[in-house]
Amino acid sequence: GQSLEQPSEVTAVEGAIVQINCTYQTSGFYGLSWYQQHDGGAPTFLSYNALDGLEETGRFSSFLSRSDSYGYLLLQELQMKDSASYFCAVNPGNTPLVFGKGTRLSVIA
Amino acid sequence: ETGVTQTPRHLVMGMTNKKSLKCEQHLGHNAMYWYKQSAKKPLELMFVYSLEERVENNSVPSRFSPECPNSSHLFLHLHTLQPEDSALYLCASSQDLEETQYFGPGTRLLVL
Numbered sequence: 001g002q003s004l005e006q007p008s009e010v011t012a013v014e015g016a017i018v019q020i021n022c023t024y025q026t027s028g029f030y031g032l033s034w035y036q037q038h039d040g041g042a043p044t045f046l047s048y049n050a051l052d053g054l055e056e057t058g059r060f061s062s063f064l065s066r067s068d069s070y071g072y073l074l075l076q077e078l079q080m081k082d083s084a085s086y087f088c089a090v091n092p093g094n095t096p097l098v099f100g101k102g103t104r105l106s107v108i109a
Numbered sequence: 110e111t112g113v114t115q116t117p118r119h120l121v122m123g124m125t126n127k128k129s130l131k132c133e134q135h136l137g138h139n140a141m142y143w144y145k146q147s148a149k150k151p152l153e154l155m156f157v158y159s160l161e162e163r164v165e166n167n168s169v170p171s172r173f174s175p176e177c178p179n180s181s182h183l184f185l186h187l188h189t190l191q192p193e194d195s196a197l198y199l200c201a202s203s204q205d206l207e208e209t210q211y212f213g214p215g216t217r218l219l220v221l
Contacts, residue, residue: 033209042199042212043152087152091207096142096165101151 002026004100006088011106012078020073020103022088030091032064032071037102038084046073046086075105083107112136113213115200121219122190130185130216132200140206141183143175144199146215152199158183159206190220 004024012018022032031050035043049055049064049071061074075082085104089097113134122128134141143155157165158177172194174186183200197217201210 030207040197040217042214043201043210045209045211048209089210093207096140096154096157096206097203097210099152099154104149 002090002092002098004088004090004098006086006100006103008101009104009106011108012075014078014080014107014109016078017074017076018078018105020075020086020088020105022071022073022100024069024071024088024090024098024100026090026092026098028092028094029066029069030093032062033089033091033097034060034062034073035087035089035099036084037087043087048091078107080107080109113200113202113211115198115213115216117216118214119217119219121221122187123221124190124192126190127186127188129187130198130200130218132183132185132213134181134183134200134202134211134213136202136204136211138202138204138211139180140203140208141177141180142201142203142210143183143185144201146197146199148196156185157206164206187218190218192220194218195220 006022034046037043047062064071085102087102088100145153156175176184197215199215200213203210
């Protein structure tokens with residue numbers, strides 16, 4: 001079977017740092033993606049990790065540990081516009097991505 | 110146009126109506142997807158097409174009928190829907206099945 005676990009909700013203060021974790025159990029694994037979705041909008045691709053380690057793109061970073069079946073999305077210098085849902089997704093190989101249920105991030109002043 | 114487009118963006122229909130949702134991708138991708146997302150809920154994968162062939166159908170009621178006439182276009186035909194089918198319907202495409210997916214803006218459907 002395929003399962004991804006991520007927290008359902010996270011609240012953080014503007015200007016702070018927040019980490020959204022994702023653990024996975026899948027029959028195959030080639031990489032972990034992160035998507036952002038604002039209310040009423042479509043998911044947009046943020047990052048992809050195929051290898052262990054940290055990938056940085058501006059204020060957002062994504063980390064993967066294949067041995068621990070674990071990854072996280074790190075958001076720094078939080079802004080109000082970062083309030084959104086964040087989905088992790090596994091590439092199991094030769095089949096469609098498997099999405100987690102999403103983490104709703106609320107950034108407060 | 111670029112990316113993935115969907116029409117209409119909003120749709121209100123009665124339970125006896127028949128309507129179709131359209132998705133078009135301008136990315137040269139080989140795989141296309143339909144997702145359903147109810148309010149503040151996770152994405153539910155409905156249908157997957159790869160090279161115009163359906164490869165996955167996740168126990169979706171027969172009142173939803175997909176059609177993929179070519180690699181750039183995907184339709185979702187709707188008939189005799191129920192109020193619980195009201196949701197955001199998202200189309201996505203990817204280069205191949207396991208690759209990064211790019212989503213359209215969605216069709217917000219309300220069934221009365």
